[in-house]
Amino acid sequence: MIVFDKMQQGYKYELEAPAGKDFAADFKPELTPKQMLEMGVFEGHYLNDCRAEFPEDWFINAKLSPDRADINANYFKIKSRMSLAEWQRRGWIVGPDPRGWFQWYCRYYMGRRLPEVDAWQIKRWKAFRRHKAQIVQNCLPFDIDCRKRQRQALLQWAYNPFF
Secondary structure, rough: EEEEOOOHHHHHHHOOOOOOOOOOHHHHHHHHHHHHHHHHHHHHHHOOHHHHHHOHHHHHHOOOOOOOOOOOHHOOOOOOOHHHHHHHHHOOOOOOOOOOHHHOOOHHHOOOOOHHHHHHHHHHHEEEEEEEHHHHHHHHOOOOOOOOHHHHHHOOOOOHHHH
């Protein structure tokens, strides 16, 4: 795969595993990138300029906002992300994925494997599960109006926000 988008020009990577298969034993995302895009993540403004890198069917029913970020494109209709500059400031952008965790997940899902980067991102994904525990502890079952910001964030980390 060779990437040409606004943030990367000529980045090359190999797909070493079948799409959606052969994940690390401790990485069990509850949602695929396609499901996440269809439900509404990142205010619809995350992968608009790099669609050619990923399967066309991921974008057929995706909730996108090509011109600007729009909270109405999010499933829970709430702002739930920090700016890319903030992610960079906090040291959350690592390796060859300048857009962060979701770009890493999309590439990992497609079959790219980078052991050190993968281990770091999977560790971050596992740590994010604490938000699911907070919802379970503080909300009635299936009350999706309870803690919408955390639920949207869970969705953006491939966790099912409905429980």
